Amino acid sequence: MEILYQRSKGLTDTPLHYCPGCTHGIVHKLVAECLCELGVLGDTIGVAPVGCSVLAYNYFNCDMHEASHGRAPAVATGIKRVQPEKVVFTYQGDGDLASIGTNEIVHAAHRGEKITTIFINNAIYGMTGGQMAPTTLIGQKTTTSQSGRSEEHSGKPLRVCEMLATIDGAKYIERVSVDKPLNARRAKRAILRAFETQLEGKGFSLVEVLSTCPTNWGLDPSESLDWLRENMIPYYPLGNYKNWE
Amino acid sequence: MAKVLMKGNEAIGEAAIRAGCRYFFGYPITPQTELPEYMSVRLPQVGGVFLQAESEIGAINMVYGASGSGARAMTASSSPGIALKQEGISYICAARLPCVIVNIVRGGPGLGGIQPAQSDYFQATRGGGNGDYRLLVFAPASLQETIEIVEGSFELSEKYRVPVLIVGDGMIGQMMEPIDFGEAPMQESPEKSWATTGTGGSREPNIINSLYLDPAMLEQVNISLDHTYKEIEANEQRAEEIGIQDADVVVVAYGMTARIAKKAIEESQAEGYKVGLIRPITLWPYPFASFEKINPNAKGILCVEMSMGQMIDDVKIAANGRWKTSFYGRAGGMVPEPDEIKNEIIKIIKGES
Amino acid sequence: MNEKIIMAGFGGQGVMLIGQLLTYAGMYENKEVSWLPSYGPEMRGGTANCHVCISDKPISSPIISKATSAIIMNNLSLTKFEPMLIEGGDLFVNASLVDIEAERSDINIYKLDANSIAESAGSSRSMNMAMLGAYFGKHPCVSLKTVERVLTQTMTGSRAHFVPINMQALSLGIEMVQSGQALAR
Numbered sequence: 001m002e003i004l005y006q007r008s009k010g011l012t013d014t015p016l017h018y019c020p021g022c023t024h025g026i027v028h029k030l031v032a033e034c035l036c037e038l039g040v041l042g043d044t045i046g047v048a049p050v051g052c053s054v055l056a057y058n059y060f061n062c063d064m065h066e067a068s069h070g071r072a073p074a075v076a077t078g079i080k081r082v083q084p085e086k087v088v089f090t091y092q093g094d095g096d097l098a099s100i101g102t103n104e105i106v107h108a109a110h111r112g113e114k115i116t117t118i119f120i121n122n123a124i125y126g127m128t129g130g131q132m133a134p135t136t137l138i139g140q141k142t143t144t145s146q147s148g149r150s151e152e153h154s155g156k157p158l159r160v161c162e163m164l165a166t167i168d169g170a171k172y173i174e175r176v177s178v179d180k181p182l183n184a185r186r187a188k189r190a191i192l193r194a195f196e197t198q199l200e201g202k203g204f205s206l207v208e209v210l211s212t213c214p215t216n217w218g219l220d221p222s223e224s225l226d227w228l229r230e231n232m233i234p235y236y237p238l239g240n241y242k243n244w245e
Numbered sequence: 246m247a248k249v250l251m252k253g254n255e256a257i258g259e260a261a262i263r264a265g266c267r268y269f270f271g272y273p274i275t276p277q278t279e280l281p282e283y284m285s286v287r288l289p290q291v292g293g294v295f296l297q298a299e300s301e302i303g304a305i306n307m308v309y310g311a312s313g314s315g316a317r318a319m320t321a322s323s324s325p326g327i328a329l330k331q332e333g334i335s336y337i338c339a340a341r342l343p344c345v346i347v348n349i350v351r352g353g354p355g356l357g358g359i360q361p362a363q364s365d366y367f368q369a370t371r372g373g374g375n376g377d378y379r380l381l382v383f384a385p386a387s388l389q390e391t392i393e394i395v396e397g398s399f400e401l402s403e404k405y406r407v408p409v410l411i412v413g414d415g416m417i418g419q420m421m422e423p424i425d426f427g428e429a430p431m432q433e434s435p436e437k438s439w440a441t442t443g444t445g446g447s448r449e450p451n452i453i454n455s456l457y458l459d460p461a462m463l464e465q466v467n468i469s470l471d472h473t474y475k476e477i478e479a480n481e482q483r484a485e486e487i488g489i490q491d492a493d494v495v496v497v498a499y500g501m502t503a504r505i506a507k508k509a510i511e512e513s514q515a516e517g518y519k520v521g522l523i524r525p526i527t528l529w530p531y532p533f534a535s536f537e538k539i540n541p542n543a544k545g546i547l548c549v550e551m552s553m554g555q556m557i558d559d560v561k562i563a564a565n566g567r568w569k570t571s572f573y574g575r576a577g578g579m580v581p582e583p584d585e586i587k588n589e590i591i592k593i594i595k596g597e598s
Numbered sequence: 599m600n601e602k603i604i605m606a607g608f609g610g611q612g613v614m615l616i617g618q619l620l621t622y623a624g625m626y627e628n629k630e631v632s633w634l635p636s637y638g639p640e641m642r643g644g645t646a647n648c649h650v651c652i653s654d655k656p657i658s659s660p661i662i663s664k665a666t667s668a669i670i671m672n673n674l675s676l677t678k679f680e681p682m683l684i685e686g687g688d689l690f691v692n693a694s695l696v697d698i699e700a701e702r703s704d705i706n707i708y709k710l711d712a713n714s715i716a717e718s719a720g721s722s723r724s725m726n727m728a729m730l731g732a733y734f735g736k737h738p739c740v741s742l743k744t745v746e747r748v749l750t751q752t753m754t755g756s757r758a759h760f761v762p763i764n765m766q767a768l769s770l771g772i773e774m775v776q777s778g779q780a781l782a783r
Contacts, residue, residue, distance in 0.1 A: 012450075042446035045314070057452045063441035065313050066454040068336050071306040074298065078310025078318070079441065081294045082268060086443050104306070107299035250622055250633070276637055359637065361661075420660040421618065421633040423625045501659060508658035580661050 008032040010041050014058045021214040021221025024052060024120065026178045028059055030188045031091070031118055034195055035062065044087040045079050047072040049101075051093040052126040060091075070101025073108035076115045087198060089116040094135040095125045098158050105164070105206075112169030112203035116194045119160060122211040123232060130216030134158040137231055142216070157235060161208050165241035171203035173242035177210040177233060179225045190240075202244045210236055248423040253388050253413065254279035256424055257347055258287060260395035261319050265432030266345070267293030268318040270307035272300060274326045275359045276415040277349035281321065301326040305333030305346075312342040313453040315440030317399050321347035323418075324365050325356060328373060334408060335374030339455030339466070341439075343402035345395070346380075347411045349418035352578040360578025361414035363500060366555035369412050370529045377467050379474045380410045381481065382528040384499040388422040390526070396430040401481070403434055405473050412528065414551065415578075416501045477530055484532035485524040489539045492521030494593045495568075497560050498549040499525045502581065506549050509586035520590055528556070536563040545569040545593040549586055552576055569593075599629070599654050601739050602662045604679050606647035607671025607692070612726035616669070617648035620730065622748040623740040624652040632660035645674055652739050667737065669729050671712075673698050680705075690732045690775075691782075692725065708732055708780040715770045721760065724767035731771020732780060742768070 007013075010032025018024045035041045041062050048056040050069035057064035067075040072090035080088040097105050097119050108115060124142055125131040132142040132149055135157050139148040149157075161175045172194050176187035187209055194205035210232050212224035219227055251259070258280050261269070269288055271281035281297065288295040298304035304320045311318035322330060327348045337344060348369065352362035369382045381401060385391040391413060398409040441451050457463035485503075487510070489495050494513075498506040503524040513520045521543075523535045539546070546568050548557040557572045564570050573589045575581045603620070605613040617633050624631035634649040649662040667688045670676045672695055683689060685704045694713035715728040734742070745768065749761045774780040 041444075043443040045441045045443060047310070054456060057454060061444075061450060063443055063451045064453070065310060065441050066340075066452070066456055067306065067309070068332055071302065071309075071333070074303040074306035075310035075313075077296070077298075077303075078268070078270065078307035078312075079314045080310075081296060081307070082311045082314040082316040082318075083442065103299055104303055107303065110299075111296075248625055250618070250625055250631075415637070416634065416660055419634055419637050421621060422657075422660075423631060504656070504658045507656075580659060580663075582663060583658060 008036055010036045010061050011059055012061045016059060017055060018052065019215045021212060021224055022052075023178045023209070023211040026184060027118065027120060027187070027209050027211065028056070030178070030184065030191055031089070032060060034188060034191045035087070038192070038195055038199070040087045040195070040199070043085070044089065045083070047076045047079070047088070047090040049090065049092040049096040051096045053091055053093060053120065054127065056091050070096050070099070071104055072096065072101065073104040073113070073115070073117065077108055077111070077113050080113060080115050084114070087116075087195065089118060089195070091118045092120070093126065094119070094121045094123065094133045098134045098160050106167070109164050109167045109170040109204040109206070112171070114198050114201055114203060116198045117206040118191065119206055119208040120211045121160070121208050121236065122213040123157070124213050124216050126213050126216055137235060159236060161206070161241045164206060169203050170206065170242055171244040172197040172205035174240045175208040175210065175236060175238050177228065177238055179210070179212075179228050183238070197244060210238075248425050250421050251388065251424050252279055252421050253391060253417045253419060254349065255283040256388050256392050257321070257395050257411075258283035259426070260392035261345065261399070262287055262291055262293070263426065264317070264396045264399045264430045265434070266317045266319050266399060267291065268311045268316050269293070269295050270298050270304040270311070270318070270320050271295070272298050272304050272322065272326060274323045276351060276418045277321050277323045277347065279418070280347065280349075301329035302333065305330040305337075308344050309333055309337050309340070309342065312337065312344045313340070313441050315434070315437040315442060317434065319345045319347070321349065323349045323351045324353050327365065327368065331374035334380070335376050335378060336455050337408055338378035338380070338470070339376065340453050341406040342453065343399070343406055343408065345398045345402060345409045345411065347413065350412060350414045352576065358578040359415065361416045361501065361551060361580060362576065362578055363414060363502060363551040364555065364576065365412065366528065366550070366552060369410055370531070370559070378470065379477070379529055380408050381405070381477060382410045382412060383526060384412045384528050385417065385526070386500050386503050386524060388417070388420070388424050391417060392424055392426065400431050405477055407473060407477065412500070414501055481527055482530045482532040482534055483526035484535040485522070485526060486535050486538065487522040488519070489521035489523060489535070491519060491540050493519045493540075493544050494590050495521045495523060495539050495543055495546045496549060496586070496590065497523045497525070497546060497556070499528065499556065502549055502551055505581055505583055506586050508583040509590060512583060513587050513590050518590065518594055525556075531559045531563070533563050539568065541567070543568055544596070545571060547589055547593060548572045549581060549589075550574045551580065599652065599739055601650070601652040601667065601737060602665050603650045603667045603669065603733065604647060604662055604665045604682065605650065605669040606645070606675035606679055609644050609646045611671045612723070613646055613669070613671060614648050616726045616730040617650045619745065619748050620650050620652065620740070623744040626744050626747065627740050629653065630655060630657050632657045634660040645672070647675065647679070667733055669733055671695060671726070671729065676700060688736050690729055692729055694725070707782045708736070708775055709782040710771065710774050710780050712771075715774065716767050719767035719770055720763040724760070724764050727764045727767040728771040731768035732775045734768065735772040735775025735780075
């Protein structure tokens with residue numbers, strides 16, 4: 001029988017623990033497919049964060065290193081400096097990267113570390129149960145902003161791609177979404193380009209993926225995708241912010 | 246080899262390179278800054294990498310990544326910077342990775358001062374980070390001893406897969422003393438089958454991790470760590486002992502303080518007093534075995550530190566009520582004088598303490 | 599022998615250098631030696647000092663609280679370090695730059711016009727060597743041959759011509775003290 005589709009070899013057989021409707025699974029699949037298509041899976045070391053994707057080390061079928069909260073870019077730097085010929089990526093959420101780990105991500109970009117970061121932005125802390133993130137939208141209700149985030153109290157949401165694109169060492173920065181098949185295909189293309197940026201030794205690369213968190217948003221999976229389109233994409237415009245080509 | 250005159254911080258760097266260290270991640274802080282400066286020049290000459298991190302937190306996490314990749318990696322800082330590294334140190338311990346960390350101690354708490362101090366004993370031996378872990382902690386008292394410890398520390402760290410912490414003070418870091426670099430130490434690491442070097446498509450993935458959500462599994466990790474720590478306690482206690490079998494007073498001091506105490510002891514001996522010395526070279530494991538050799542009829546043990554009293558806790562545990570213990574300390578970057586220590590010794594002998 | 603010398607002055611006067619020179623020479627003569635510089639904010643504002651110990655016995659602490667000698671190259675250092683000398687200790691003052699008087703009467707004070715000495719030796723930059731010479735004039739703790747060996751090792755290439763100039767400044771400093779011309783009190 002002809003095989004038309006199968007699980008990527010870039011993923012292990014371990015069942016994902018993510019909630020139903022969460023888009024982490026899609027992004028895992030895209031990253032795994034990219035590593036396989038580039039033929040670098042056996043030469044890749046991934047760094048998992050703290051947050052919902054903390055267990056990513058069980059899912060990616062390559063060597064993995066679990067970092068402390070926010071420090072994945074520093075850990076990846078250590079790995080890459082020892083093994084410059086290997087592919088090194090971090091997989092981080094918005095609490096990890098955009099809050100506690102801003103120092104590490106900014107300076108990995110500033111040094112032009114030849115690593116790739118997959119940044120999952122779902123505008124909330126998922127693992128700890130729905131607290132406000134730097135990326136939480138104005139008016140968005142979370143367990144630590146129960147009447148909705150206010151600009152006066154917490155400032156406006158942080159746009160990571162726009163910020164990192166100002167740094168010279170960042171060579172490929174793109175924001176994508178996986179809310180529909182067309183966007184997922186675009187996301188995969190961006191992830192491929194990000195890894196190619198690393199393979200060609202150009203510098204730092206990051207792909208921000210707008211993602212859903214049905215559980216903590218209090219919406220069903222389909223409503224979540226609508227909410228992402230209606231609220232997140234207008235504030236976090238999709239597109240390329242930096243391209244060395 | 247002939248003796249050379251080197252600054253402590255630079256000698257530490259050279260010793261590390263001789264021991265095969267090729268990766269150093271650091272951040273400037275007085276009084277250790279000459280070490281990263283030295284490494285920034287020397288490591289590229291030997292095919293290594295020096296990287297100035299964005300912070301001490303960044304530096305220790307780079308060590309975490311580099312060590313996980315199988316490399317001999319090192320970082321250094323001074324007290325407040327070592328405080329920042331504690332998170333990373335805890336993770337490195339949990340993940341069973343080797344590395345070498347140097348603390349050129351300055352006075353605290355807070356920003357404190359920059360003069361020599363020994364106020365990080367608790368931080369070094371009681372764990373500044375979270376969880377049930379230990380570090381192999383060395384406290385050299387001369388530059389010669391410092392380089393010998395640095396040269397052996399990478400091998401030791403890899404043997405037990407426990408980080409080594411070397412505690413010096415501003416004097417060790419800043420002073421120049423003659424050093425005799427002897428035979429080059431072992432540069433080869435044992436096979437690191439656990440390192441994250443890429444599966445090459447030919448083995449199961451290696452995972453460097455410290456997360457165990459299943460309590461039973463985490464307990465097994467804790468038990469396994471404890472086995473290693475017990476082995477270290479049995480094998481690695483190191484101390485210098487002088488005349489403790491027939492001493493009336495035994496002084497316990499480490500690092501540079503022990504050198505000053507030695508002077509006080511010599512002067513006391515010249516006046517006819519029987520005074521001995523225990524100089525812990527390992528702060529963890531603490532050299533409890535040395536205390537078993539102390540004259541059972543000694544009048545007391547005097548612990549001298551450049552702090553308000555931290556190692557005294559271990560001295561009391563070691564004495565276990567068998568001898569009276571007393572403490573003399575200077576703090577904040579003040580260094581004790583031999584006369585001050587001698588006065589304390591005589592007080593104990595005369596029963597005034 | 600148990601020499602504990604503090605050397606202090608402005609940055610750039612070469613006080614660290616003469617400290618290291620003495621330490622190297624002591625090491626080559628198999629003596630116990632240590633050299634400890636001032637560091638951190640103490641170094642800002644242009645002052646520099648170092649502590650040098652040379653002894654027949656192991657050195658307990660490289661930090662000197664009671665100095666046997668002090669080589670003083672500016673006013674600030676005189677105020678700071680004069681009180682740290684032992685009774686009967688030796689104070690060597692660069693009178694070309696220090697225009698305040700030492701206060702203690704229980705120490706020996708040697709004043710040298712180090713600038714003139716240096717210039718007559720061939721370079722005003724050898725002022726530090728003139729001062730070290732003054733110290734040797736009272737405390738010949740290492741041989742001049744060893745000092746020359748250290749200088750020859752450190753000053754090579756385009757700086758090699760400074761070796762004889764420095765040795766000359768050193769000799770003139772020694773002479774000033776040994777002839778009694780430098781003793782102020």
